[in-house]
Amino acid sequence: MVPLAARKFNVTIGGITYQVEVEEVGAAGGAPAIVPAPVASAPPPAPVRSAPPAPEAPKSAARAATPARQEPAGAGEVVRAPLPGMVVSVRVEVGQRVKAGDVLAVLEAMKMENDVTAPTAGTVSEILVEKGTPVSLGDALVVIG
Amino acid sequence: MQEKVARLAAEAARLQKGGGEQRIAKQHEAGKLTARERLELLFDPGSFTEIGLFVKHRSTELGMAEVEAPGDGVVTGYGTVEGRTVYAYSQDFTVLGGSLGEYQAQKICRLLDMALKAGSPVVGINDSGGARVQEGIDSLNGYGEIFYRNTQASGVIPQLSLILGPCAGGAVYSPGLTDWIFMVENTSYMFITGPDVIKTVTGEEVSKEKLGGARTSASVSGVAHFTAPDEATCIAQVRRLLSFLPANNLDDPPALPSAEPAAAAADGLLSAVPVDPNKPYDVREVIAGLVDGSDFFEVQGQYAGNMVVGFARLGGRPVGVIANQARVLAGCIDINCSDKAARFIRFCDAYNLPLLTLVDTPGYLPGTAQEYGGIIRHGAKLLYAYSEATVPKLTVVLRKAYGGAYLAMCARSLGADQVFAWPTAEIAVMGADGAVNIVAAYKQAIEGAADPAKARKEKVAEYRERFNNPWNAAARQLVDDVIDPRQTRARLLAALGALAGKRETRPAKKHGNLPV
16 A cells, blocks of 8 residues: 555535545554554535535555465465464575474564464475565465475 | 292283283384383383282173273383382273273272372373273273372372373363373374264364374363373373472472583573564573573473473472563463463472563453453463462563563562562563553643654653663562573572472462362
8 A cells, every 4th residue: 555645536425526635644554553543534625515424535554454365275284374463574485494493484463573483394385475464363374395 | 839829920921911912013013002011111120010910890791701801901000210109000902992991990090099198190191992881881980980089189199191092082081180191193192072973963074183183282272281203202201200290299399409501501691582672582592591401391382382381490499480482472471371371380389399480471462362262261360370379489570571461470469489670671561652552641742742753752762761671660679689681590599599498378268269
């Protein structure tokens, strides 16, 4: 989501079209933040009617809308996100051999960097995320074959 | 007399073969040891004495009158482990699949009774197909008698259960009532209803391994406390665990000569915990830097990784260690780790092991899963366990210690005898970012400011400076001292020495109402 200074909308209510300017206030989308999403309110349209509903600004979401995560294609042990957060680093490559306990990726959540470790030894067969990917609880991160 | 003795020896030798050579071979082919081989590995060489070899079942139903079951499928007896008496029973899978009949149960009960009177630990080796169907209600009753005794013995003598084969149905409750469960990969199975019954009733398809194998039991259900790749390693783990424990609740844990931690680990204490509170680390490195010989015997290492618990020694004296693991779930306290830690704490308290708690937690894990799952009930267990414990309680605050989670990690108010804080300790109601969102004065200052983002940053820094440190707690003596990390071991040893004779009473009661 690209943060914009001000966006214009044509809103038709009761047959009359109003041009409305909406200014985004607050953090850009992408980083999980504790600050609740600010909702920019629209300035009143030019002809003043009895309380025409003001269109809501596109919410500058504190947490960017997470696209549905992919499920792994091949077979193997799927290592999933133990909590929602954002991938800040991927420490392995496809084809790399890992031991149980090796750090596969680091998730930032709750103001902490959380190590996601390999549950068993094996070879990394798939990596479904990269640095910056937001993940929900249970999203597949890495597959160990 | 000679002739009678010779006949006796021959009969004993025959019965000791259990179900016979063929079945013994089958057991070995399955990668399993026999009941007696396991006892050989467990006990000091030559120290094991078997009793009850000549016990016979008296069942006549369903053709049982013609069936011989040597020892009724269980080997019972006593011996020494590292010179200390231990009682044991070992189910014999070669005899009717190790199934439990009336007299197998009786042998086990008789053994448990004896161990309780003697005040010595019991090791139970489970390898059984379950109840002996032919014996019906007698077999069922047998289980109940065992469970009852497991319960009476709980907190009096340590009880260890090895699952070295199937353990299904009601049989799982004996191990479930004991203190420690050991499993072996690809050998152990533990579940109440097996895959076949589950398929019939709910339609779910799941393999034995996935349902109740070692890995699942250790990492998903938290039922198994220890897993091993093979039986020999498993039994070695049992011997190791016993070395930390007293024979019974009236004894002190056995002391060894003190041993310094590995030099690298001890020197590493200054850098082990990152000053930046967002950076992860492995708290086991801190533990290694503090305990004798850097020797830490972790319990339930595959379950609830956000807390690390296990046995170690300080100055030769066994202690129980409980530590937040900041790199997992941000070190938050949740349902599973509360259960794991509370049970461990209560075991240590029952058997006179002092508790060492290392703190680095930002709070409880948020989310509906936790709330619906009853984090309130489970988290309460942890508070209860620490408050109830009368063993010496030492706490070291390494880094974060926010809100209720700070209290839950054996704070002063829960009866910690000595609380030390590292300079990185942040003992506060909450983190700076959270506080700035809540405190009205800060919110007004930020909203009214010309540059709110900058004002926010300033307020966060201000709060952090004022509150996220050990000094406020130290001012109230909620923390006894703020220390150089390199001094931690010395301070712990001194504290333990000073608390060696600690005795504390509790109001007389039948027993408390532990939140479950």
